[in-house]
Amino acid sequence: MTMSQQCALVAKEANGILGCIKKSVASRSREVILPLYSALVRPHLEYCVQFWAPQFKKDRQLLERVQQKATKMIKGLEHLSYDERLRDLGLFSLEKKRLRGDLINAYKYLKGGCQEDGAGLFSVVPSDRTRGNGHKLEYKFPPKREEELLYCESGRAPEQAAQRGVESSSLETFKTCLDKFLCNLL
Numbered sequence: 001m002t003m004s005q006q007c008a009l010v011a012k013e014a015n016g017i018l019g020c021i022k023k024s025v026a027s028r029s030r031e032v033i034l035p036l037y038s039a040l041v042r043p044h045l046e047y048c049v050q051f052w053a054p055q056f057k058k059d060r061q062l063l064e065r066v067q068q069k070a071t072k073m074i075k076g077l078e079h080l081s082y083d084e085r086l087r088d089l090g091l092f093s094l095e096k097k098r099l100r101g102d103l104i105n106a107y108k109y110l111k112g113g114c115q116e117d118g119a120g121l122f123s124v125v126p127s128d129r130t131r132g133n134g135h136k137l138e139y140k141f142p143p144k145r146e147e148e149l150l151y152c153e154s155g156r157a158p159e160q161a162a163q164r165g166v167e168s169s170s171l172e173t174f175k176t177c178l179d180k181f182l183c184n185l186l
Contacts, residue, residue: 007062008059014044017041018066029075030076045063060094060095064095077089096182100179111171
């Protein structure tokens with residue numbers, strides 16, 4: 001199965017669940033729709049996304065349209081743009097949500113808090129070889145697996161994490177700083 005096929009399958013499943021919510025729930029209030037979306041639909045859009053992350057813009061847009069439909073279902077927000085609806089609901093776009101997860105994992109790698117398989121794919125470069133904050137990850141891809149891991153979450157964002165608050169004293173502080181940064185990111 002290609003990544004595009006995976007994205008289409010996920011979007012179809014999520015749209016089906018969203019359709020069931022729309023047909024079976026009379027209320028369109030934020031208090032009803034948002035928890036149903038968060039519990040029943042969004043997990044389909046995010047499950048294992050680090051491994052099948054959409055590579056193409058058309059795939060990312062396909063997944064994002066599901067969330068756009070869900071936010072448009074909420075009474076009083078129909079007339080707002082998608083970005084305004086997300087801001088009003090306190091949500092991130094799916095793209096920002098993936099980036100957030102990537103950066104949190106990169107932070108864990110840098111701070112040594114990641115014990116998962118694959119954590120040995122990176123090492124912290126000695127500070128005399130970097131500019132800026134002294135935290136930089138060096139990739140240690142085995143030659144045969146590099147292609148397999150090209151689109152894996154750890155291959156997308158570690159260098160951005162080094163530039164965005166790795167000096168934080170804890171993971172929770174890092175997440176707070178990251179959320180503030182992502183809220184202002186266009």
